[in-house]
Amino acid sequence: MKRGIIVFLVVVLYFVWVGAASAKMAPGPSKDPITGKVYAGSEKCKSCHKAKYDDWKNTIHAWMVRPIAKGDLKNAKADLTLEGAPKPDQYDWAYVIGGWYKEERYTFWDEKGNIIDGEFEYTRPRKHFSLRKNKDGSLARLDWFNECGNCHATGVNYKERTFVEFNIGCEACHGPSADHAKSPKKVKAVIDKNTENCGRCHIRARMKGDLSKFNYPVNYELNKPDTLMKGLDPEPYTAAGSFFPDQKNANRHRQQYLEWIKSRHNGVPDLTCVTCHDPHKGSLSYRTGQLKGEERSLCGKCHEGIVADPKKHSGHRYEVASCSSCHLPYTITAGSVPNHTFEAIPPAKTIQFGIDEKSGKNKMPNSCMLYCHTKETAATMDQQYKKIFKK
Numbered sequence: 572m573k574r575g576i577i578v579f580l581v582v583v584l585y586f587v588w589v590g591a592a593s594a595k596m597a598p599g600p601s602k603d604p605i606t607g608k609v610y611a612g613s614e615k616c617k618s619c620h621k622a623k624y625d626d627w628k629n630t631i632h633a634w635m636v637r638p639i640a641k642g643d644l645k646n647a648k649a650d651l652t653l654e655g656a657p658k659p660d661q662y663d664w665a666y667v668i669g670g671w672y673k674e675e676r677y678t679f680w681d682e683k684g685n686i687i688d689g690e691f692e693y694t695r696p697r698k699h700f701s702l703r704k705n706k707d708g709s710l711a712r713l714d715w716f717n718e719c720g721n722c723h724a725t726g727v728n729y730k731e732r733t734f735v736e737f738n739i740g741c742e743a744c745h746g747p748s749a750d751h752a753k754s755p756k757k758v759k760a761v762i763d764k765n766t767e768n769c770g771r772c773h774i775r776a777r778m779k780g781d782l783s784k785f786n787y788p789v790n791y792e793l794n795k796p797d798t799l800m801k802g803l804d805p806e807p808y809t810a811a812g813s814f815f816p817d818q819k820n821a822n823r824h825r826q827q828y829l830e831w832i833k834s835r836h837n838g839v840p841d842l843t844c845v846t847c848h849d850p851h852k853g854s855l856s857y858r859t860g861q862l863k864g865e866e867r868s869l870c871g872k873c874h875e876g877i878v879a880d881p882k883k884h885s886g887h888r889y890e891v892a893s894c895s896s897c898h899l900p901y902t903i904t905a906g907s908v909p910n911h912t913f914e915a916i917p918p919a920k921t922i923q924f925g926i927d928e929k930s931g932k933n934k935m936p937n938s939c940m941l942y943c944h945t946k947e948t949a950a951t952m953d954q955q956y957k958k959i960f961k962k
Contacts, residue, residue: 613736613742668723671695821911918952
């Protein structure tokens with residue numbers, strides 16, 4: 572009898588183990604790894620905050636991760652030949668990441684059920700497909716949870732590899748809110764307007780030491796700005812390819828926070844990301860940036876005199892060169908993200924750092940030549956710049 576029970580238990584445990592090993596990673600119950608508080612999911616918030624929920628649903632935050640759209644390629648036409656080509660790999664496709672205005676990546680489940688960020692990448696501004704590779708030439712495949720999870724999903728518990736939902740939901744900014752959902756009058760919602768709350772994802776950084784496999788901050792506590800950098804190793808300003816040679820302006824996306832802390836806006840009382848950006852409202856167009864209003868009125872709250880007479884300030888009418896044309900130029904290589912140092916990058920910097928011998932391009936862009944005076948030389952624009960700004 573005992574032998575029968577033992578055999579039965581072994582069989583049960585085997586199937587439990589096999590099932591667990593092959594189970595596909597998916598949203599489910601999750602709790603905060605620091606406080607132990609439970610996440611509810613954005614659908615719970617909808618019942619009381621429908622207007623905010625509906626607004627959020629129309630933002631890119633709500634659609635960062637999307638299901639793969641299946642298509643029939645049998646009748647597709649292409650000018651190529653597969654003669655002699657090896658048999659293609661088979662993938663258990665999972666989700667599409669991003670793609671609204673920047674890179675679009677494609678994930679798949681591996682044999683253990685983990686979501687893998689594959690080597691395939693499509694850059695929308697350049698309409699270009701590419702294969703990401705490691706330094707040794709091998710295809711770059713990343714563990715999505717470790718490398719991307721905290722900024723592509725909500726309610727991530729890095730200790731237990733769980734998350735409550737895909738995309739940047741309500742609790743990504745407000746924290747675990749199951750208690751609030753049960754007793755909204757007794758337990759108040761957490762509101763964190765600090766720049767560091769946004770900086771958790773708008774930063775390029777990796778944890779140190781034993782947590783170095785996580786490519787995002789894991790120690791941030793809401794309304795405790797100093798905890799963002801705890802145990803974190805941010806991308807150095809000297810990193811080639813990530814920042815331009817002035818070691819201030821970013822050359823890669825997802826570094827707005829690192830630019831911000833180098834800007835003169837940093838440290839200004841009551842001036843944070845949400846002063847200009849509405850975390851709930853926006854559109855699926857990145858050009859809107861989820862701004863709270865027209866940029867002239869937003870900038871005018873602090874720079875009233877300049878906005879009142881922009882030609883006196885820059886020598887240009889506002890219709891020709893707006894505030895963002897000069898102070899938030901699209902310097903990122905993919906051309907998809909505006910600079911957040913708020914510096915009108917002068918032509919003198921382009922001259923200072925010279926031309927890259929390999930590409931023949933300027934090592935450092937400037938606000939004047941990036942989109943407007945594209946056919947002029949840096950020397951000519953430097954003269955004009957100094958004439959206008961008396962520098």
